[in-house]
Each structure stands twice: as structure tokens, then as C-alpha cells.
Amino acid sequence: MKSVRLALLGCGTVGEGVVRLLRQNSAMFERKLGVPLELAGVADRSLKPIPALGIDKGLITRDAAALIGRGDIDIVVELFGGYEPARTLILQALAAGKDVVTANKALLAAHGGEIFRAAVKASLAVGFEASVGGGVPIIRTLREALAGDRQRAVYGIVNGTCNSILSMMTDGGAEFADALKQAQRDGLAEADPTVDIEGHDAAHKLCLLVTLAFGVLLEPAQIHTEGISRLTLADIDYARELGYTIKLLAIAKDDDGAIEARVHPTMIPARHLLAGVAGAFNAIYIHGEALGSSMYFGQGAGQMPTATAVMADILEIARHRLAGARGGAHALGYPVAHLKRARVKPMDDVICEYYLRFDARDQPGVLGAIASILGRNGISIVSVIQKGRGVETTVPVIMRTHEAREKNLKRALATIGRLKMVERPPVFIRIEERL
Ligand SMILES: NC(=O)c1ccc[n+]([C@@H]2O[C@H](COP(=O)([O-])OP(=O)(O)OC[C@H]3O[C@@H](n4cnc5c(N)ncnc54)[C@H](OP(=O)(O)O)[C@@H]3O)[C@@H](O)[C@H]2O)c1
Known part of the structure; x- marks a missing residue:
């Protein structure tokens, strides 16, 4: 291979960050890989050329399926978001022999089984580091660094919008509605914030964490999910008086096969490390049988932090391709056939x-x-x-x-x-x- 060639689907917040990294670090990536990493095409319905980033008219298309089908593409980077056409395009990419990188937690939580089975069948990889924790490398950590241990519990602050709102309530004395408006003004909350503030985004991420930590498949509907919209400042103040801080936690526990999986506002001791995780930061606190406790902390979203996670997947897959290796049989830490359907404790x-x-x-x-x-x-x-x-x-x-x-x-x-x-x-x- 003379180069590794990428097709980018979606050049919005994260996609543009990926293009920036490709441009800023192209020499370093070439040194790391031994060949250049090239952007071969960008599919996006609203993108205009950005000369400063090397995105010229010839690179842009509205026809994502045609871009994926091109013979010169090695890796498809899906950053459209949403369920369709992202799902169909990822399956098409795998069928056409391309590895895939995605940041799409909602899609993987709902259709991960189908996508990972298709990847195994085609001996191709699906990288999804950016789907949980933004720039916090928690997927690789669970799959590789912690692979030798039996995980017992995972506690995640995995939604920066909720954590920012809770910080404004806890530290700034704002009521929920005012904190939400401020988060929207600061670009930390969407115009329609439901998926974040009602805990659904955290539940999507918990599905992936549970699979990696415990080797079981979960669907979002199996996770008891409560958001933060009913929390009052009074409860936050009383919690403080009792020595606690309230966080939206994604919690999973494995008690010898009895799985707990839930997302809800949770009071944790104010002296605990997770209680100090403020604003848009994310942290995942893991309890392993042999290791004990460890915590992974960092920027949970945003253009460049999320792009670094996407880039890490691209580089790993590129290295595999260049070494002649194929496959993503253990993308979830287990062969897909060894993953069990979980029964979640009511x-x-x-x-x-x-x-x-x-x-x-x-x-x-x-x-x-x-x-x-x-x-x-x-x-x-x-x-x-x-x-x-x-x-x-x-x-x-x-x-x-x-x-x-x-x-x-x-x-x-x-x-x-x-x-x-x-x-x-x-x-x-x-x-x-x-x-
Ligand atoms: N933003 C973050 O901090 C963050 C963090 C972690 C993970 N993620 C995940 O990363 C993915 C991308 O997020 P993002 O924030 O970059 O989204 P975004 O800013 O909305 O970017 C998506 C881009 O793709 C385009 N697009 C979407 N559907 C398309 C279609 N069917 N055909 C053509 N173009 C299409 C959009 O065009 P329009 O603008 O016209 O819709 C937009 O330019 C999502 O799965 C998200 O969950 C994001």
C-alpha cells in the first residue's frame, strides 16, 4: 500500500476536527505509519469547500454510497450521527471490504450486534473509541489494558451536558431551568436537549461499557433510565448538607452474572474522586476484582477531543491494514459469538x-x-x-x-x-x- 485512504461521512463538529488533525499532523502520521494517510473524499449534504483545511470542491460529494463504493477507499469514517442512513452505509462499507470508524453511540447501542457481526463476517474492523467518553480512551482501556481482570462495577459520568448543568446547580446555585438555558447558550446543550438531560445518551454509552466490561449484550430499553430534569436546587443543597454530591451516573454491576444497569441522579460522597469531576468533563470509575479501583478522566466531548479518539481508531486500523492483518473479531473484547444476552436485575x-x-x-x-x-x-x-x-x-x-x-x-x-x-x-x- 502506498497510502491509506479515508472516506469521511459527515464533516460537522467532529468530522471537521478529524480533517484538522489530518492536516496538522500529516507528517507525524506518515512517520507513524510509514505511508501517508489521505483524505480521499467527504460526503456531506451541507459542506462548502474549506481551502484552509484542504477541502476543495473535488473532494466533496452528496453521494455517500458512491464514495464508499470507490475502489481506492480503505477506511470509512462515519460521522453523520443518527440511525439512518448511518447504519445502512456502515453495512455497505463492510460489505465493500472497508474498515469502519464511528463515533455513533446511539447507533451502536441499538444496532451494534448487527454491525459487529457483519464486521466479523467480513474480517474487518469497526473502531468506536469516540462513542463513549469523547476523548477519554475508555473503550481501549476496558478491552485491552484491563482485559486480564474481572470487572465488577462501572460508574460513569458520561454526559457532559448533564454534568455541566449539575455543576452550575451545585457550585453556582442555579435552578435546573436556568442552568439548562445557560448550557444552551454555552453550546453545551442542544436546542432539543431531551436525549441528554433525560439520560438516554448516558444509557447508550452504558450499553457499550457493559458489553466491554462484562461480555454481555444489552439494549437501551433494558436500562432503567432517569434524567436530571426533576432535580431541584433544594435537594442539591440538602445533599451537600449530608456530605454528598449529586451526579448523573451510568452504573453497571456484575454480581456473578446478575447484572445491574441503570442511569439516574445519584448521591455520592462529596470526598469521592467522581464528585470532583465538574463541568463538561467525563470520568469512568471502574472496580476490578484484582486491580481494585481505577478512574479515567478527560474531555468527554467537543471537536478536537472527540477527533483524537476517532484518529486513534483510524491509525490502529491503518497499522493493521499495512501489516496485512485483517479483522475486528474482538472489537468488543470477546468474539461476538461469545457475547451473552444479559438479564438485567429489575x-x-x-x-x-x-x-x-x-x-x-x-x-x-x-x-x-x-x-x-x-x-x-x-x-x-x-x-x-x-x-x-x-x-x-x-x-x-x-x-x-x-x-x-x-x-x-x-x-x-x-x-x-x-x-x-x-x-x-x-x-x-x-x-x-x-x-
Ligand atoms: N460533537 C461531539 O462532541 C461528539 C462527541 C462524541 C461523539 N459524537 C458523535 O459523533 C457523531 C457526529 O457528531 P457531530 O457533533 O460532529 O454532528 P454534526 O456536527 O451534526 O455533524 C454531522 C454532519 O454530517 C452531515 N450529515 C448528517 N446526516 C447526513 C446525511 N444523511 N447526508 C449527508 N450529510 C449528513 C450534517 O449535515 P447537516 O448539518 O446538514 O445536518 C453535518 O454536517 C455523532 O454520532 C455524535 O453522537 C459527537
Whole structure:
């Protein structure tokens, strides 16, 4: 091979970052590979020539399928995003003998099985480092650096939008709606932020992390997913008073085959390393049986950080091609045929400690009534804070519980919510004390 030739599908935020790296570092890439890495074509519906980046008219096409089909293309880099036509184009690329690099977590979470099977069948690679953690190299770390250990738990701050909003609430005292607007102004949240703030993006990423960590296949629908849109500043402040910070965590645990996988706001001890991960940064904290705990931290999104992860996949695949090696049989850390379908523990069976908030009338017997219902459901209380006595007619009662089964907690909260002296539905937030 005299060069390795790339087809880029999508020259938006990340795609343009890839082109910048190709241009800035072309001499270094050639030294690393021994041959030049060349951009052979860019498919994009709205791209205009960018002379400063070497994207001239002749390089641009609207016909992605024709670009993929060209005989001079070695690697197809899919950065359109979304499900279609990305899925069809990736399958076409593999069928045409091209390796693929993608950053598309939503697509891989929903159709990864089909895509990785097609890659194995064609003895081709699918690189997807940029799909989780942006510039944080967590895919390779789980697949290669940690391959010798049995992973027991993964805790990820994997959505920069949510983490930025939570930081603005925690450190700047903003209410959720104001923090979201600020994140939108700062370019950290989309105009329609639903996929991020309701936790779906984190769930897509958790699917991939679970496969790499535990060797099982999950679909997003199997993951209990709650976002941050119902969090209040009051709960963030009470959490702080109790010594906790609230983060949107993507959590997975493997208890000898019993898999937990959930995304939800979580209270973690304020002294924990993950609690200090602020703004748009991402971090993935992993507990391995032999290694113990390790954490991987960095820029979770953005043009150049994400482009570095895409580039790392391109270089790895190019090296393989140049060495005459083929295949991505172990892209997920296991032969695809060895991956199992996971049965995820129902939330009713999950055992956690809980933060509870009741907005109750300030009258005698309230605490006793609540505590007795909790007790009857097997839930014991660690601490209680009652706010504003004698000033308001309704006062928040804050409790922290010992470990309890979620089914029992929900039953107790339903009963408490029916008490006349409790004004609004009780609020609960799960606590991860020993992560
Ligand atoms: N941005 C990040 O920080 C980040 C981080 C990690 C992973 N990712 C992933 O990287 C991928 C790309 O994200 P991005 O932020 O670069 O997206 P983007 O800025 O929207 O770029 C996508 C580009 O592809 C074009 N495109 C999309 N569908 C097309 C189609 N069917 N035909 C022709 N052109 C099409 C878009 O054109 P239009 O503008 O006309 O739509 C746009 O120019 C996504 O899978 C995303 O989840 C992004």
C-alpha cells in the first residue's frame, strides 16, 4: 500500500476536527505509519469547500454510497450521527471490504450486534473509541489494558451536558431551568436537549461499557433510565448538607452474572474522586476484582477531543491494514459469538441507600408516622433533618436510610404519599456510598 485512504461521512463538529488533525499532523502520521494517510473524499449534504483545511470542491460529494463504493477507499469514517442512513452505509462499507470508524453511540447501542457481526463476517474492523467518553480512551482501556481482570462495577459520568448543568446547580446555585438555558447558550446543550438531560445518551454509552466490561449484550430499553430534569436546587443543597454530591451516573454491576444497569441522579460522597469531576468533563470509575479501583478522566466531548479518539481508531486500523492483518473479531473484547444476552436485575430488586424528602405539615406526629411506615417496610433511618420549624406551615423532612430493597422503598413511599400531613409526592434519590 502506498497510502491509506479515508472516506469521511459527515464533516460537522467532529468530522471537521478529524480533517484538522489530518492536516496538522500529516507528517507525524506518515512517520507513524510509514505511508501517508489521505483524505480521499467527504460526503456531506451541507459542506462548502474549506481551502484552509484542504477541502476543495473535488473532494466533496452528496453521494455517500458512491464514495464508499470507490475502489481506492480503505477506511470509512462515519460521522453523520443518527440511525439512518448511518447504519445502512456502515453495512455497505463492510460489505465493500472497508474498515469502519464511528463515533455513533446511539447507533451502536441499538444496532451494534448487527454491525459487529457483519464486521466479523467480513474480517474487518469497526473502531468506536469516540462513542463513549469523547476523548477519554475508555473503550481501549476496558478491552485491552484491563482485559486480564474481572470487572465488577462501572460508574460513569458520561454526559457532559448533564454534568455541566449539575455543576452550575451545585457550585453556582442555579435552578435546573436556568442552568439548562445557560448550557444552551454555552453550546453545551442542544436546542432539543431531551436525549441528554433525560439520560438516554448516558444509557447508550452504558450499553457499550457493559458489553466491554462484562461480555454481555444489552439494549437501551433494558436500562432503567432517569434524567436530571426533576432535580431541584433544594435537594442539591440538602445533599451537600449530608456530605454528598449529586451526579448523573451510568452504573453497571456484575454480581456473578446478575447484572445491574441503570442511569439516574445519584448521591455520592462529596470526598469521592467522581464528585470532583465538574463541568463538561467525563470520568469512568471502574472496580476490578484484582486491580481494585481505577478512574479515567478527560474531555468527554467537543471537536478536537472527540477527533483524537476517532484518529486513534483510524491509525490502529491503518497499522493493521499495512501489516496485512485483517479483522475486528474482538472489537468488543470477546468474539461476538461469545457475547451473552444479559438479564438485567429489575429495579425492584436493587438494594441501595436512599435520600428521602417529604414536604410535610408542621404538626406533631409527622416524623413518627413517616418513620413507622418506613419501619413496617423494613427500611431503617440513618439520619433526619427537619427544616424551618415554626416558620412555615409545610416543612421539608429529609431522611437518609440504611440499605433497602427498592420495592420496599416504593411501597413505603406510596403509603406515605397518601398521608394527609404529607403535601406532595415524596422525593427519593439513590445513594452509592461504597463505590
Ligand atoms: N460533537 C461531539 O462532541 C461528539 C462527541 C462524541 C461523539 N459524537 C458523535 O459523533 C457523531 C457526529 O457528531 P457531530 O457533533 O460532529 O454532528 P454534526 O456536527 O451534526 O455533524 C454531522 C454532519 O454530517 C452531515 N450529515 C448528517 N446526516 C447526513 C446525511 N444523511 N447526508 C449527508 N450529510 C449528513 C450534517 O449535515 P447537516 O448539518 O446538514 O445536518 C453535518 O454536517 C455523532 O454520532 C455524535 O453522537 C459527537
